Amino acid sequence: MPEQEDGNKGVTIVGGGLVGSLLAVSLGQRGLRVHLHESRSDIRRAAGVSGGRSINLALSRRGREALRAVGLEDEVLSTAIPMRARMIHPLSGNQYSIPYGTKRDDCIYSVNRRALNELLLTKAEESPNISIHFESRLLQADLETNTLVFSDGATGKKTVQTEFVFGCDGAHSTVRRQMMRWGRLNYQQEYIQHGYRELTMPPTPSGDFAMEPNFLHIWPHHKFMMIALPNHDKSFTLTLLMPCSVFESIRNEYSLLAFFQAHFPHSINKIGVEHLYKDYFANPQGKMISVKCSPHFMAGNTLILGDAAHAVVPFYGQGMNAGFEDCLVLTECLTESGGELAAAAQLYQDNHWSDTHTICDLSMYNYIEMRSHVTSPLFLIRKRIDNA
Numbered sequence: 001m002p003e004q005e006d007g008n009k010g011v012t013i014v015g016g017g018l019v020g021s022l023l024a025v026s027l028g029q030r031g032l033r034v035h036l037h038e039s040r041s042d043i044r045r046a047a048g049v050s051g052g053r054s055i056n057l058a059l060s061r062r063g064r065e066a067l068r069a070v071g072l073e074d075e076v077l078s079t080a081i082p083m084r085a086r087m088i089h090p091l092s093g094n095q096y097s098i099p100y101g102t103k104r105d106d107c108i109y110s111v112n113r114r115a116l117n118e119l120l121l122t123k124a125e126e127s128p129n130i131s132i133h134f135e136s137r138l139l140q141a142d143l144e145t146n147t148l149v150f151s152d153g154a155t156g157k158k159t160v161q162t163e164f165v166f167g168c169d170g171a172h173s174t175v176r177r178q179m180m181r182w183g184r185l186n187y188q189q190e191y192i193q194h195g196y197r198e199l200t201m202p203p204t205p206s207g208d209f210a211m212e213p214n215f216l217h218i219w220p221h222h223k224f225m226m227i228a229l230p231n232h233d234k235s236f237t238l239t240l241l242m243p244c245s246v247f248e249s250i251r252n253e254y255s256l257l258a259f260f261q262a263h264f265p266h267s268i269n270k271i272g273v274e275h276l277y278k279d280y281f282a283n284p285q286g287k288m289i290s291v292k293c294s295p296h297f298m299a300g301n302t303l304i305l306g307d308a309a310h311a312v313v314p315f316y317g318q319g320m321n322a323g324f325e326d327c328l329v330l331t332e333c334l335t336e337s338g339g340e341l342a343a344a345a346q347l348y349q350d351n352h353w354s355d356t357h358t359i360c361d362l363s364m365y366n367y368i369e370m371r372s373h374v375t376s377p378l379f380l381i382r383k384r385i386d387n388a
């Protein structure tokens with residue numbers, strides 16, 4: 001006999017990453033009884049980096065608006081670092097900046113992924129009508145009967161029944177897979193040829209940033225690219241993006257140093273050779289996937305949001321921001337539909353899914369622009385006109 005997700009209006013969120021935890025806060029504030037199931041253990045009690053992905057993220061206007069709607073924008077920005085422009089580092093070493101806008105407030109922010117996820121989980125937990133279940137992985141979902149099977153402990157399984165399911169379980173979503181089995185869900189995915197690896201640029205010996213902090217630093221070299229975002233401890237997290245075949249060709253310290261001397265020579269002293277060797281060979285190499293699907297709402301009771309519905313390549317810095325916007329749009333739809341979940345989800349589906357496809361396309365376009373166009377004369381002329 002399946003256990004009931006208790007209370008009136010009990011809804012289930014699958015995935016307690018950035019989007020799932022923000023959605024929990026938002027639905028909790030509307031008075032819904034929420035059960036949040038996260039397959040990992042509680043990241044607030046675990047050592048190391050969350051999820052094995054980017055350490056910091058660029059938070060922009062759409063993400064900020066969603067945080068503002070739940071009263072968390074100021075708290076998040078209080079520990080974020082504003083980035084007012086892109087700082088371009090050409091091979092020549094003559095760096096120059098391209099502002100994000102014309103006003104001082106036109107900036108994006110570097111935020112720590114783990115700290116943001118932890119804050120959202122804590123805020124969710126503070127709400128009396130939200131329960132968080134860690135180490136609870138969705139295994140199966142029957143959309144017909146609203147029955148969900150989760151892993152429970154090392155070997156056990158738990159079956160629950162719920163009123164409504166929100167799939168926020170990331171790019172490889174189990175909820176989405178169950179939707180594909182149930183109905184006519186169109187689905188498209190693409191792995192790009194580039195992979196990424198994270199490196200660290202530590203603070204200087206005097207404890208300062210090794211580069212100017214209020215910039216998103218970019219070393220655009222067509223086939224290869226490196227970006228850097230500032231951290232609160234005055235380090236930078238660098239992300240090296242290049243074709244997987246190039247990563248595979250760098251097998252030892254000698255070839256790594258030769259590669260950096262050829263392509264990113266001015267960064268070597270700032271990173272430090274020993275640091276470079278250590279990070280490069282210790283850190284995992286990530287893959288990048290783009291996912292589009294439709295519809296996002298199915299069976300009158302299941303809606304996917306965030307990467308589960310639209311994973312994007314990270315070149316536009318909008319994956320989390322777009323996922324946060326999903327939460328905001330959904331709450332607006334809930335208001336419009338008088339709190340009726342299925343009606344709100346239908347409204348969301350009708351009005352919002354095409355925006356998420358556009359973000360996927362723009363991210364793919366920026367994959368090309370950030371590597372090449374930011375160095376092209378046409379791009380610079382266009383930016384000067386934009387900024388005039």
Ligand code: FAD
Nearest residue numbers: 015017018019039058138169170306307317318319320321
């Ligand atoms: P996820 O973060 O993937 O969270 C999904 C959660 O679901 C996880 O906690 C997972 O453990 C859990 N889960 C998975 N399966 C199950 C299951 N079966 N049962 C229960 N729980 C489950 N975005 C930006 O806006 N700005 C940036 O600067 C930026 N930089 C990026 C850099 C890199 C290198 C990468 C890879 C991505 C970047 N992104 C950026 C994108 C951003 O990381 C994602 O869009 C964002 O994490 C999506 O959040 P999510 O909650 O939808 O998915």
